[in-house]
Amino acid sequence: MSDFDLRLRELYLNKPECVIDLPQWLLSSKKIEEYRAISGLAIVEIAGRDSVAAAVKSVEEEAFTDLLPTYVYTGTEHGPWASVEQAVERLAERMPEVRVHDLLVLGSPGFWRALNGRFMSGLISRYGFYIPCVGCHLYIHSVRIPLALTLGKVPIIAGERERHDGRIKVNQISEALDVYEKMAKDFGVRLLLPLRHIAEGDRIKEILGFEWQEGKEQLGCVLSGNYRRLDGSVYSTVCQVQRYMEEFAGPATKKIIESYATGHIPNHLEITAQVGLL
Incomplete structure (x- = not known):
């Protein structure tokens, strides 16, 4: 394992404030200038299979020549870090005609806590519910915006989908995705969601071109499924989510x-x- 990979793992383990002023070993001034000179560059979310499929589809649609994979840590992940590294490897193998650059790891425990942890009681009192997933995904996409600005307002690719074989994920409903896109747009950055209207998991497999089960071989979240009742129905309403996001x-x-x-x-x-x- 290279020194760079070891440092990435240490960064993920320690989870420092790492949104701007990244350490030179992670993103040097020289590297920033090199990235700025690439006209076909896009930042890629690295999570599960949908994020990799989104990168593949975006290259097909937008003809990107270079992809910069990024992982944003939160307060709730668990699982083997190797799954993130493997996702980057799979992307590079799937798209040999595209330059897939070294993985960057970003995050801010303070930012995540402010949206998703500190004010739980106040949010429940005001909105009648609390779902960390919506704020968490807003955080994940927004943390990449300063990097996109630094590199010349390059696009960000993410794997969000409104439907998952008939299942709804509250953090990926249409109203939430609109907020994520608008947040990036307000800073002059495009958040590309090429899978947004693809509901079928089999279609994701076709785009990937190899077998990868949904939800497998990726980091998990200890709060996964928190907004579902035992029968699978969802506690919150669209109106509640919209109000939480807007206010x-x-x-x-x-x-x-x-x-x-x-x-x-x-x-x-x-x-x-x-x-x-609050």
């Missing part, structure tokens, strides 16, 4: 990213509390 998560995230975009690490809790009046 709290969206405005707070925008102010946090505005701070990052000016080169400052924000006071995540202070911003979120002020926006939400």
